[in-house]
Amino acid sequence: MLRICWKTWGSPLKLKNCIMVRGKRYFSSKKYADTLNLPKTTFELWGAGKREEDIRRVCGFSELYSWQRKQETGKAFCLHDGPPYANGDPHIGHALNKILKDVINRYKLLRGYRVHYKPGWDCHGLPIELKALSEKEEDFRKLSPPEIRRKARNFAAKAIDRQMEAFKKWGIMAExxxxxxxxxxxxxxxxxxxxxxxMYQKGFIYRxxxxxNWSPSSRTALAEAELEYNPNHVSPSIYVKFPVSKLPGKLAEYSTNLHAAIWTTTPWTIPANEAICYMPxxxxxxxxxxxxxxxxxxAAERVEEMAEILGKKFERIVSFGGSELEGGSCFHPTISGKTVPLLPAAHVKMSMGTGLVxxxxxxxxxxxxxxxxFNLPLHCTVDEDGIFSPEVGQxxxxxxxxxEANDIVIEMLRCNGSLLKQSNYVHSYPYDWRTKQPIxxxxxxxxxxxxxxxxxxxLECLENVEMLPSHALNSMRTYLDGRTxxxxxxxxxxxxxxxxxYNKETDEPLLTSESxxxxxxxxxKHxxxxxxxxxxxxxxxxxxxxKSGSKSKDFVKGEDILDIWFDSGSSWSHVLKDSDEQADLYLEGEDQYGAWFQTSLLTSVAVKDRAPYRSLLVHGFTLDxxxxxxxxxxxxxxDPDVVVSGGKNKKTDPVYGADVLRWRLAESSWLTRVQVGPELFAMTNQNILKIRNTIRYFLGNLYDFDPTSDLRPHADLLPIDKYMLHLLHDYGSKVATAYDSYEFGEITAKVTELIHGKISAFYLDTMKDRLYCEAYDSLERRSCQSVLHxxxxxxxxxxxxxxxxLAEEAFMHRPDAVSVFKTGWFHCDSSWHQPELAAVxxxxCSVRETFLAAIHAPRSREYDVTVCTNDIQLLGYLQALQEETTSSTSHLSELMMASFTTVAMEMERSPTEGSIQVAGSVGVPSTNGVTSSAEYSLLIQPASHHHCKRCRKRTAEMPNQPCSRCLLAMSGGWE
Structure with a gap:
């Protein structure tokens, strides 16, 4: 039994009140604090980044993937990882790609799917070979192929280790x-x-x-995806005259002293000319x-501009349709006695040049x-180093x-009178993306x-693939259409x-099923x-x-390797064996439209007659x-490692942790462009600290709450608690929809809005008094704790x-301390959805905001408030939360956060000194569903009761004594 003793102890100069609570004596300023239900938790607010390594170890991040693969479930989800190059340190682009994938995989796991996800690395190719060879100053031409391969393998293995460690640190779930x-x-x-x-057997592969596209700097052929374009490349621009040798039909009379003019930015290719093309x-x-x-x-439409370019005056002699040039020919300007035909072509453009190509x-x-x-000859006169062969002349x-060759050809043309004009031309030109040299x-x-x-x-298969963003399908079509x-x-x-x-004598290839x-x-095997x-x-x-009679000694091994895009493009056949060689999702950057997305599609369609993916997500690039x-x-x-682990100067580059990196990348508009920078990460850190603090508050107020026995059914909850669950139900449905549509920025916005706008600013502020001051096992407190749970x-x-x-750390502080990812997705009971209560x-809440705005919210307990309205609907709302005319303990009084609240149809009290009167209106729905405006007024007066030193409200009948509500809570009803 609890005994309360109001007795003075000690000297009159040092009065100290004493209370006996549950057999314990409390003195001084703590006499009431120890009777309150104050939060208790070991969940820390600061230093999350430093604890993440411990969280990954304790919560079994490294075992989670293999655990979920062993679970029996009828649902499976396969995300095929496009392999990054094993040729460098992890960067922010890696982080964006891997984290987006991990968000999806972890969501699918929570929704009950068995996730199939094998991270991979693209380990072959020129990028790795060049970097491996550049580590030591030695002539790679002197190295044997096995030596080069050994160096490249070692380099790739080291890069993989560095990247893998970063991926683990970012919390990526994988085996x-x-x-x-x-x-x-x-x-x-x-x-x-x-x-x-x-593919060879089906006739898709040929020699x-x-x-x-050839790179002299790396001595290899290149795919389009291996090119980058230098917009400031300078080429020699020349206009050249080809003497006309013959024009057909009625145009023959104009062929004397006539020259066909062409334009080119590659003078070195003039000796290889075999024709001049026109647009018919x-x-x-x-x-x-x-x-x-x-x-x-x-071309007729190029005459005026050509006159301006050449600085000449032209007089039109005759004009005619391009089709009339068929059968004409010209003399080659650098090869004596050679003629080249005039041929029709669709690729001739009129936007620049002469209209003759x-x-x-x-x-x-x-x-x-x-x-x-047109059966024109094709001669190769340029070797692997970009050097002309002897057959072009001395x-x-x-x-x-x-x-060198451009200047020589230009001089040859100038000397024989074929050069019309020469200048420099700045334009976009393809470069080898590894060596950064022109091709x-x-x-x-x-x-x-x-x-x-x-x-x-x-293209037919793509029609059955779901794609984001919306323009992804057109981009895929464009790249495919341009690739013959x-x-x-x-x-x-x-x-x-x-x-x-290859046969040593004939160069014919030998490639059979058996070989x-x-x-x-x-x-x-090897x-x-x-x-x-x-x-x-x-x-x-x-x-x-x-062929009978042939021997191995008659053949040599081919010296070519497969394009690395074929390496990665055929990954579905090996990685997806357990998923019927088709993934639910491919997710990569927009640079993969013409690369991995396309090469995977082409190889799969050729062999399996279908796309290797059911869905395609394409993210943008990272910007500052x-x-x-x-x-x-x-x-x-x-540098993502600096974001996660901090830089050398922790003041300028603090430790944020992986979750800040993940949150920033997830909340960005990742389908377009992703902006990252120190200020943005600092803002993200503040958002996560707010979420941490809110979770900490939940845990602190649930220290004595056992869901198995203390959780109250929805029907028993107090109205404001039911209202909070209604908001939570709305939040839950929107979040699930956002995850399903990959709108991760919508999720971060919704949780921020819920915590800032509803939980922190409204619910927790309102419920603090009830949580702390009501009896620990009262319905009022358990109702609130049920909502916090x-x-x-x-x-x-x-x-x-x-x-x-953050999620795992929060669940570590629950009584059962189980991994959140082993417990499944959340459940919002349909009973939580209370639109009628939400309307009330x-x-x-609008009335409450009017009151709080008038007196400044933190001081609301210093006032009593009277709410007066003649609107029957609004009056009914008020009376639904407060049956008495005046109360300090009603749901309405709790909502208003005043000491006493009065509900009236007419203002019964007269304004006193220090009182405030305000008026307002609020929309209330009528029975027919139409929202009407209800007028109300507030009389705000200084509180009429004494200050309760336990609950801090002015509700006590006598000075220096607890209010009746606090007495009841402390005594358990014994008083």
């Missing part, structure tokens, strides 16, 4: 020790060769001499130059198309086409995939060999190193050579806080995919 894939694994390489062979649907003109007296053939089949894709159409033989287009015998035979079906073939051979050694042998299967089995380490007799036994591209020269590069459960689970460290409380 890191044994569940990753690497494109240099022998099983992966063997799987890739099987895809190659299946041909074609002009390809456009008009052309013969014009006479007033200054020289010679005639020029130009110089055509060198060896050095341009459109030019090559014309050569195929003036150009041995000259570099990018650094050329040159013919080379390469292996190709006939994408023209696949892309129509690929895919060069898949590379002239390097760090990669998967193309398993082909490929044999090589594949060797690679599956790895692709065996292609370089084993003799041809073991790689191609005599028994596998189909001002929207600029990051670069070391600007000093605006954001639900708030904790829903909010922590809702943010767990984005901030797993919503209206009364």
């Amino acid at each position: 890191w020790e044994s569940g990753c894939y690497y494109t240099f694994d022998k099983e992966y390489e063997a799987s890739q060769l099987r895809i190659f062979h299946q 041909d001499l074609k002009p390809v 649907a456009k008009d052309y003109s013969v014009v006479r130059c007033a200054e020289t007296g010679e005639n020029l053939l130009l 110089h055509t060198a089949p060896a050095h341009g894709p459109e030019d090559y198309g014309i050569a195929v159409q 003036d150009l033989a041995g000259k570099n086409v990018l650094t 050329i287009i040159r013919p080379s015998k390469q292996w190709f995939i006939n994408t023209g035979a696949i892309k129509d079906r690929a 073939f895919w060069c898949i051979s590379r002239q390097r050694v760090w990669g998967v060999p193309i398993p082909v042998f 490929v299967s044999h090589v594949t089995s060797l690679i599956e 790895g692709s190193d065996c292609w370089w380490n084993l003799p041809v007799e073991e790689l191609l036994p005599d028994s596998l050579i189909p 806080g001002e929207g600029r591209k990051m670069s070391k020269s600007l000093g605006n590069v954001v 639900h708030l904790l459960e829903v909010i922590v689970r809702s943010i767990a995919p984005i901030t797993p460290h 409380l919503g209206a009364l």
